[in-house]
Amino acid sequence: MLIGLLAGLVSVTIKNITFGIEWLLEKVIVWSQNSIYFILPVIGIWLVYLFMKYVAKKPVEHAIPSILFSLSKKNGLIKPSKIYLPLITAPLTVGFGGSVGLLGPAIASASAISSNIGQLFHIDRKTRTLLIGCAAAGAIASIFKSPIAAIIFAIEVFSLDLTFASLLPLLIASVSSVLTSYFFLGDGVLFNFNVSDKFLLKDTLFYIVLGIGTGIASIYFSKIYFSTYAFFNRFKTNGQKLIVGGLAIGVMLYFIPPLYGEGFGFINDLLDGNHLHALGHTPFDKYLGNIWVIIALLIGITIFKAVAMTTTFAAGGSGGIIIPTMVMGSALGNVVAKIINNVGLNFHVSEANFTLIGMAGLISGVLHAPLTAIFLIAEITGGYELFVPLMITVSMSFIITRNAVEHTIYTKELAEKGALLTHDKDHSVLTLMTLDSVIEKDFIALHPDMSLGDMLHKGVAKSNRNLFPVIDENKHLVGILLLDDIRNIMFDQSLYHSTSVETFMQMPPGFIDYNHDSMKQVMQKFQDLGVWNLPVIKNGIYMGFVSKSKLLTAYRRELINFTT
Known part of the structure; x- marks a missing residue:
């Protein structure tokens, strides 16, 4: 509370x-x-x-x-x-x-x-x-x-x-x-709208088309977001980003004024059927008597809202993506309805309903949150009259986007770092685990030029392990030595001074990169290599070992904490 x-x-x-x-x-x-x-x-x-x-x-x-x-x-x-x-x-x-x-x-x-x-x-x-x-x-x-x-x-x-x-x-x-x-x-709401046009069975195909359109637009939204950021990352200083981004935003706003600000007024104007007020004053005002010019300008908003939003972020601004997603969806939904109504085939659909459901389709696709999209629009409209078309459009958009874009704007970078929690409990438990919690450092390190006698007295005799890392003077791992490899000659005193650790050491079957390997990758390495211990390397320096038994014990403990 x-x-x-x-x-x-x-x-x-x-x-x-x-x-x-x-x-x-x-x-x-x-x-x-x-x-x-x-x-x-x-x-x-x-x-x-x-x-x-x-x-x-x-x-x-x-x-x-x-x-x-x-x-x-x-x-x-x-x-x-x-x-x-x-x-x-x-x-x-x-x-x-x-x-x-x-x-x-x-x-x-x-x-x-x-x-x-x-x-x-x-x-x-x-x-x-x-x-x-x-x-x-x-x-x-x-x-x-x-x-x-x-x-x-x-x-x-x-x-x-x-x-x-x-x-x-x-x-x-x-x-x-x-x-x-x-x-x-008070009791004021962002969208003052009541459903007046009921869902008709004959409109089902059009809502499927809207779902496909919002799915494609969601993919575009995500792609343009990452490509715009990639473009701005080429600039070396924040000042350069600000100048270039500022010029780009200014040009877009001059030609498409509705891109200014959050855009709630734009959405409400479309819901009221007042597309002229929604578009505001543009350099194309004298052509607004033609419905296809209006449709073209709304398509421009659909296309450039994602560009303007990402440019604002990349230039150094602060904000969120949910409202811009709704603005883009409302414009697209209105465009689809206007095209259907004016294509000359005697079809007629509710532009207001398509405006609302277009928002839901974009939210579903961009955020990968279909249920949020459905219930948000249902609650905004104050009822469930549009529940069926919402489900049609939202599900189509989600299916198309989910198959083309695995991760959302929110989650892509985190997924690449192995830092993303999901509804998959196994994946989430591995994400919550840290490598530091399973690294064991009680292994006695040997040097490659150490004699067999010194190794037995300074290593084997003082360790309860059967595995020994071999490191050089710079703490780089150059190999490992297994007790089983010297068991048959370890009591032959004639070899104590004539042989060295380098004679018996071997390269490990693999290693764990502290800086780059996620816990999921660590678990996969144990599975692929079929070993019980793997060394951990950080910036080329030996840190310790991870054992499969320690890893599985920590995993089980984290799973219990996560699910209870």
């Missing part, structure tokens, strides 16, 4: 700070010189850059991926600074018109609060993880006033187990957060 209350307060705070900045710019600066609005996002990103460099003195982190990394590799421990940093950087970015959302930063701040409260009360890792899930659910419930979708988001994205022990705290946190939002913001 406490976490839900605080998550609601965080959401209210971040929204009000952002709205305050927008109001100030609108009333005092912008509308006196309307032509300069497209340079404002550059100013906002520049302010974020200065703040992070000279005040926070740390780089901007992406909200959800940083939380997921904390859950998998830091036992759910999040630094206190991450409570307030998103409350500063995200409003500066979005308030000045950056094409990103506030939901991710709100989740990040609320999660940091829950983590630190968990540390304050000395709560164990598993419960702390659940509290972070409660914070995420609370932030979403507060912003969208959709408690059920918020719970499902926490389960789908944070890979929480769906049990009564987890469901009840998530429910309490969501309700507490929604009540907090009602208390401070």
Whole structure:
């Protein structure tokens, strides 16, 4: 309940700070010189850059991926600074018109609060993880006033187990957060929409088409995200990224004004059927009497929203991807409906319904969260009249995207590092394990030029192991010596001074790279090589051994902790 209350307060705070900045710019600066609005996002990103460099003195982190990394590799421990940093950087970015959302930063701040409260009360890792899930659910419930979708988001994205022990705290946190939002913001909702056009069986094929379209668009969204980041990573300094990104954002906003800011107004205008107001003033105003020009501009928004969002991130801005995903989905859904209605084949579908369901299709594909998408739109519309078309479109989008893009924007980098928790318990347990916890260092090291006699007196006689690492003067592993290899000659004193360790040592069948091998890869190496011990190397230096017995014991212990 406490976490839900605080998550609601965080959401209210971040929204009000952002709205305050927008109001100030609108009333005092912008509308006196309307032509300069497209340079404002550059100013906002520049302010974020200065703040992070000279005040926070740390780089901007992406909200959800940083939380997921904390859950998998830091036992759910999040630094206190991450409570307030998103409350500063995200409003500066979005308030000045950056094409990103506030939901991710709100989740990040609320999660940091829950983590630190968990540390304050000395709560164990598993419960702390659940509290972070409660914070995420609370932030979403507060912003969208959709408690059920918020719970499902926490389960789908944070890979929480769906049990009564987890469901009840998530429910309490969501309700507490929604009540907090009602208390401070009243009963107003982001999307004031009621379903007036019912689902008709004859529209089924069109919803399948929309599902295919949103699936393809979701793949595009993910691909453009990573390719844009790859482009900006070519620049050596943050200043260069800011200049190039700022120019790109300014050009996109000049030609496509709806890319400015979060985009809730754009979505509401489409839901109201007012596409002219949604598009705003563009260089193409005199052509807006032609419906196909409007469709072309909406396609432009669909294409360039992902580009504008990623450019804002890559240039140094702070925000989230969920709201931009919804904006892109709403534009695509509206485009599909307009094409169907104007292609000249006497078909007619509800543009408002397609706008809503387009949002669900993009959320499902981009986030790999189909149930979140379905229940979010169902709760936004205040009922389940669109449940069937939602399921059709969302499932199509998810199937197409999941087969083409294995990991989401949130999870790809973490998966490559072996730091991603999933609903696969085996994978998650291995992710939670650390290599340090299974490295054994009580092996007596030998030198290759050590005589057999010295090796027996200084090594074998003082060790309870039958395995000895052989290292050189720089602590590089040059081989291993097994007791079985010298058992038949170890009592032959004539060899004590004439032979050396180098004579009997052998190369290990493999090794574990401390910096690059995940626990899943370590387990796979034991399985593939069929050995009981493998040496661990860090930057070329010998560190110790991992034994299969120690690894399996640690795995079983972690599995018990994870599932009870």
